[in-house]
Amino acid sequence: MNKPEDDLLINRILQGGPVAEEAFSDLAVYYGPKIYQQVFRILRDENLAQDAIQNTFIKIWRNLHQFNKECTLFSWIYRIAHNEALTILSKEKKQKDFVSNSPIVEWSGHSGFSDQLNTEEISNLLLEAIDMLPEKQAQTFQLKYFDDLKYSEISELLGTSEGALKANFHIASEKIKEFLLSQLNH
Amino acid sequence: MKEQRNILDDLKAKKIAIPDEAFFKSLAARVTQDSVPKKSAKVIPLVAVVLSAAAALVLLFWIFGSKSLNDSINEGTISFASLEDEEILEYVETNIDDFEEDEISALVVFSVKDSIGRVVNERNDQNFSVELDEMFSGLSDEDIMTFLKDEPTEEDEELVSIF
Numbered sequence: 001m002n003k004p005e006d007d008l009l010i011n012r013i014l015q016g017g018p019v020a021e022e023a024f025s026d027l028a029v030y031y032g033p034k035i036y037q038q039v040f041r042i043l044r045d046e047n048l049a050q051d052a053i054q055n056t057f058i059k060i061w062r063n064l065h066q067f068n069k070e071c072t073l074f075s076w077i078y079r080i081a082h083n084e085a086l087t088i089l090s091k092e093k094k095q096k097d098f099v100s101n102s103p104i105v106e107w108s109g110h111s112g113f114s115d116q117l118n119t120e121e122i123s124n125l126l127l128e129a130i131d132m133l134p135e136k137q138a139q140t141f142q143l144k145y146f147d148d149l150k151y152s153e154i155s156e157l158l159g160t161s162e163g164a165l166k167a168n169f170h171i172a173s174e175k176i177k178e179f180l181l182s183q184l185n186h
Numbered sequence: 187m188k189e190q191r192n193i194l195d196d197l198k199a200k201k202i203a204i205p206d207e208a209f210f211k212s213l214a215a216r217v218t219q220d221s222v223p224k225k226s227a228k229v230i231p232l233v234a235v236v237l238s239a240a241a242a243l244v245l246l247f248w249i250f251g252s253k254s255l256n257d258s259i260n261e262g263t264i265s266f267a268s269l270e271d272e273e274i275l276e277y278v279e280t281n282i283d284d285f286e287e288d289e290i291s292a293l294v295v296f297s298v299k300d301s302i303g304r305v306v307n308e309r310n311d312q313n314f315s316v317e318l319d320e321m322f323s324g325l326s327d328e329d330i331m332t333f334l335k336d337e338p339t340e341e342d343e344e345l346v347s348i349f
Contacts (some may be wrong), residue, residue: 020218021214021215021218024214024217024218025210025211025214025215025218027214028210028211028213028214028217029207029210029211029214032205032209032210032213033204033205033210036202036204036205037202037204040202041202046203050205053213054213054216054217057213057214057217058217058220058221061217061218061221062221103200104199104200104202105197105198105199105200106197106198106200107196107197107198108195108196108197108198112196113193113196114196122197126197145194145199146199148199173192173194176194177192177193177194180193180194181193184193
């Protein structure tokens, strides 16, 4: 699906009626999968991720009129989804000993590092490292590293130049690498 | 040296099973059917707010300011002698919500004390207030206003004269 024009999408949704419902469906179909991956990495549970996605889209539908266009629509949605996922994660951790056994990365071939950490442990550390990044760097890193999007696609989503995105990705990678190595040497 | 290698190169992101398009379409349909999007709140221009406030002040001055304010201050109460009883009653009736419960009960205490012959020197006589609260506890504001309007009695005349 081609990226819909955000302004057009927003205007159609704010019109209300069947036009709004159709536009909202387009929004969900285009942004839904990208956001789903984001929340799944945080929650690492299919049902919880779907709950977070549902809450996210309810908030988008109810609060789109408040979107002030200071960032791209994707960034706004990303932020809502991120917060929803963290809220759900926090509730789950309070209610029970929440343990996710669904790693988000795996060792490629035989890595020397794999002797020290299993995929679950390195996944947790990686998420911790991403969480410490500034939002733009975190978004860029995830869209590039995990979702393997082209810089041109990320540029369209985040409204940032490709050059700036490359710099963001480089800095983010360095910070993450530094964090992971410090944890491994600890 | 392991530390000099990029650890991220040794990691591979796992594929996430993303729900299909039908899931997101169905989700969107559920969301749009269950709730209505909020519209932007209507922004009231500052000029309109200022004009409204000014109009309210003029109205208040017209009602209270022009009625022998100085004399009223000297007496400790506002004198409405120049107003017709009906005008006062109509004003109170229309603006009953603007009066605090305490204000109304204080005035009622003051007026009723004479009619039932009790000697209460101060308006804030606590015991008497409690008794009155009990007396009127079953009556709503509307009941009282209907009574005052439809059943004028000597007490009402006194009440009006106090105003």
